[in-house]
Amino acid sequence: MRSLVLPEKYYLDHFFEFIRFTESHCASLLLPEHLTFIRKFKRLPYNTQCMFVRVVNRKGPLIACSKFNYAEIEACQTQLDILQELGILRSLTFKDIPSLLSGLNKMQLAELLSGSGIVFKKSAAKSELFALVCDADPKHIAQHNICSDFKIKTFVQEWQYLLFLFFGNLNSALDKFSMRDLGVLKTRQKSPQQGPGFDCIEEAQSAFYFACQKQALALLDGQVLLELTDNAELKQRPIGSIATEYAAHFWYELGCALLAIDKEKALAFWQLSSHQKAQERLIREIYKSDKAQAKFALEAILSAPKDDELSLFAFDFYQRKFNQKKLSVRTQRLREHSRKLYIDEVYKDRVELGVKRYYEDMQPNRAQDSCSSGDECLAILAYRTENRLFRALFGLTFWHELFNEATRATGSEFERRPRLVKENCLYEELSEQVESRLKLFTQYKNGSNTSFAMRYITQIASRYYGQPNGIFHWHSDMLEIVGMFLQHVDGQWVVNHLRAMAKNYQGLKDGYPDLMVIEDNQLRFEEVKAPGDQLRANQLVSIDALQSAGFDVGVCQVEWRYNPQQPYVVIDVETTGGCKPGHRITEIGAVKVINGKVVDSWSSLINPQRRVPHFITRLTGISNEMVEDAPLFCEVLDTLEAFMQNGIFVAHNVNFDYGFFKLEYERLDRTFSMPKLCTVREMRKYYPGSKSYALGKLTKEYGLSLDHHHRALCDAKAAAELLIMVIEKKQVL
Known part of the structure; x- marks a missing residue:
């Protein structure tokens, strides 16, 4: 495929595109100085415009003129001189030195x-x-x-404001246009619903002010922070929902930075902030010195709750501190309303997958018992859903309202989140449309358990698949999961929860249970917790919301145990060299271990589609002649995957073998992912004290067979014997 190439002066085209959008959609949000900035640019000669954009795109307030040499711009130094004559650039003064020094190199x-x-x-x-x-x-x-080589930009604030209006944040720049044109960054389609992100200039200026303050906070030290807090503007009332969110974060972070320096000022800024964490920390600090005041603040929150997580904290803290409850709500929920599962410890890093596999492994036994008793054999289905199910359901259900119907639905094509989500006001602005859409979930086709909602969601997904949306990520099995969900739940439950999300998306956008389980045609959600894990506040809020809507939701607490029925597939690969993209697999050996015994094995030479180096042939005995007529990796893949199904990938120095598998899958545009276990690490843990944990050394030390070292099946069998030793030690312990 031909690679895309940008035009010579792509940056100028992008700048004009940026200006056109700003003038057509954001004119009401511009002050005179912003209009002056745009007019100055338009009046410049062509080559000076090119240099102007080059200067604009350079980060920071200073530029080194000697670095601005571009072949496509005529007389670069002359263009810089013109910019200085027009006041767009200026020379340094001694006041600019601190800014200069921070950007200089050691030389x-x-x-x-x-x-x-x-x-x-x-x-x-x-x-x-x-x-x-x-x-x-x-x-x-x-x-x-x-x-003398450095010049100062005189338009930094004006330029940052224009970028803020266009992108909706302070972290983006015009390089995103290049990423879009090169196909690296996918953007939203342009539509008539695009518009400014703010209702009025006061809202835009307020949001920009607090966004700048928040960004600058990370660069300030203690003394400067204290001086900053004397500025009365910092406590000005934000205008609009976006400014309120920026201000809440800024005041919270400022309070955190001030706490060790000036506690009184820190508490004052937390008092201003509506951020849940700010209010929580404020009450905790007040409680240390004035319990009565803390109690009054908690009661105020509980009497007029505005934030679910804050209300949960207030109730929990009040109960423990003033009603002598020993356990927090979250700990109590874990203890009293959860079930325990015993999962193989190999899933310590992927506990949700371990629970999913647990349910899948239950199926053969259930099927045998059900079928032998004459009952219908029903599968247990488990899906990793977490946040993606309800985010996708919300986004697809209300796509038309969010992106096509709302006034100023989105900003520029680079802004992904729709305005109604950013401002958390979908139901407030479009309640009638939301209620009309929700009726689809309680209307069914004649003689079918499929609601009209599924047909509508499928149509939306087909039409807009792949469109960036800032709510959910598209994936291939999304509609399958949504379909299974809708088939097994009461439509009214879905209506109840989607209505709650429409009223408060920001409060219910995350924290959802890890798994959706369908057992005996009944659907439930399970939040999975490994030993030592706690329920987070947002998880408890979402679980309570789902239960209130009518769903069956539980918490699954995992305890680690050795599962003798867990298949382990011990792999060894021989290769043309080290684990680098240019090297390939020449042989694969695989040994399956169940309940501490070898039950099967498989091996094959692999054509690496490149020459085998002489030193590799001397090491392994595998020559170019041996692999010339061997199958390609893609040709043995189906057989190999069937052999490894539901297994744990085991190898001696597992990342080497696992890494080669990942590379081979990537060449086929596929993803390889399996739980893995390393026999080197396991032997170090359960059999410490060996001088060397190389495969040859360990087999010699423990009297294991290794007749053809560096041939795949032989090495895999030896590693399998080490694994069996580890399993035996685990059973004893």
Whole structure:
């Protein structure tokens, strides 16, 4: 496939596209200085416009003129001079020196020190040189010839504001246009519903102010922070929902930064913030010194709840501190309303997959028992759903309302989240449309348990598949999961929960249970918790919301046990060299172990589609002649996958063999993923003290067979014997 190439002056095209959108959609949000900025650009000569955009796209307030040499721009230095004459750039003054110094490299810092007559060690670290330069007189440094190369942009605030209006944040730049044109970044289709992200200029300015304050906070130290808090503007009332969200985060983070420096000021900023964590930390701090005031604050939250997570915290804290309850709500829920499952410890890093496999492994026994007694054999189906089911259901159900019907539904094509989601006001603005859409879930085709909602959702998915939306990620099995869900639940339950999401998407967008399980035609959700895990506040909120809607939701607590029926597939691969993209597999050996015994084995030479180096042939005995007529990896894949089904991938130094499998799958545009276990690590854990844990050394130490070392099946059998030793030790322990 031909690679895409950008035009020579792509950046100028992108800038004009950016300006056109700003003028057509955001004109009401621009101040005179922003209009002046745009007019200045339009009046520039063509080559100066090119240089202007190059300057604009360079990060930071300073530019080094000597770096601005571009073959496609005529007389680059002349264009920079024009920009300075027009006041778009200016020379440095001693006040700009702190900004300059932070961007210099070690060599430039050393040159400044030498020119200022300051003694330093040439071997000193950059941080030491930086400290020395910072102590020097900025007026003297400003006269150095290095400084003459740098110019200051005079339009930074204006440019940041325009970017903020276009992208909806302070972290994006025009390089996203290039990523779009190269096919790297997928954007939303342009539509008539695109518009400004704010109702009025006051909202836009307020949001921009707090966004800038939040961004700058990370760069400030203690003394500057204290000076900053004296600025009365920091406590100004935000205008609009987006500004309110930025302000809440800013005040919370500012309070966190101030707590160790000035507790009183920290609490004052938390008092301003509507952020749930700010209110929680505020009450915890107040409780330490004034329990009565803390009690009053908790009662105020409980009497007029605005945030589910904050209300949960308030109830929990009140019960434990003032009603002498020993356990938190979340701990009590885990203890009293959960079931235990015993899962093989190999799933420690993938506990949800372990529980899913547990249900799938139950099926053969259930089927045998049911069929022998004459009952219908019903499968147990388990799906990893987490947040993706209800986010997809919400996004697909209300797609038309979110993206096609709402006023100013989205901003530019780069903004993914629809406005009604950002402002959390879908039901508030479009309640009639939402209620009309929800009726689909309680209307069914004649003689069918399939609601009209599924047909509608399928139509939406077919029409808009792959469109970025800021709510959910598209995936191939999404409609299958949604379909199974809708077939096994009461439509009214779905209506109840989707209505709650429409009223408060921000409060119910995450925290959903890990698994959807269908057993005996009954659907339930399960939140999976490994030993030591706790229910998070957002999880408890979402679980309670689902239960209130009518769903069966439980918590599954896992305890680690060795499962003798768990298949382990011990793999060894021989290759043309190290685990690099250019090297390939030449042989695969696989041994299946169940209940501590070898039950099956499989092996095959593999054509690597490249030459086998001589030193590899000397090491393994595998020659080019041997693999010339061997099958390709893709030709043995189906057989190999059937052999490995539901198994644990085991190998000696597992990442080597696992890595080659991943590379081979990637060449086929597929993804390889299995739980894995390393016999090196397991032997170190259960049989410590060996001088070497190389396969050859261990087999010799423990008297195991290894007749043809560096042939795949032989090595896999040896590693399987080590695995059996580990299993035996686990059973004893």
